[in-house]
Amino acid sequence: MIRKRVVDAIAVFVLSTVAVLTAWCGFQSSKWGGEMSIAFSEASSARVQSTDFASQARDARANDQAIWVQWVLATDQGDAQLAGYIEQRFSPEFAVAFDAWNAGDREARGPFALEDYVPPGTAKAAELSERADSRFQDALENNQRGDNYSILTVLFALVLFLTAMSQRELQPWVVRVLLGLAIVVAAAGVVILLTFPVRI
Incomplete structure (x- = not known):
């Protein structure tokens, strides 16, 4: 009779504890x-x-390329005045690359080929x-964490089943086996559960 009471007390303790843990896992999975x-x-x-x-x-690059074409045509025609006028209308980003291209004796294929050219919006x-x-990687990790808690909920549901x-x-030996397994x-x-991260 005493043994039956002990078994019952253990079963109630396991049921109560696991019910709380199951609720906690559900909460964490939701979080x-x-x-x-x-x-x-x-x-x-x-x-x-x-x-x-x-x-x-991309739009800034296209604008700079259009102006660059006009500069090339003016230079090819020997119109230094027009070329100078066009240079004054270079965007600040392209002007930096153009100056670097000039400083390098124009060995590069053009200012656009230099790392100095960084159109606005690139960075x-x-x-x-x-x-x-x-953030996409974080989302995948968070999804896995939620899944882990869901799986643990199923595990605790098995404990509830065995205890019940x-x-x-x-x-008596079947009761002890079931309770022991639970x-x-x-x-x-x-x-x-102790290895899982917690979110409050």
């Missing part, structure tokens, strides 16, 4: 799912902004693209 959604949203936003800045850089586009990649079965009118699985689940 990490939210973090995943936020990260995906931020990655998408950064990608859109990166595309906008890349378009700005920002690269920065935002990198941020988008980083041990309360049936069964042979305790082992619960202990393994707790050890695994």
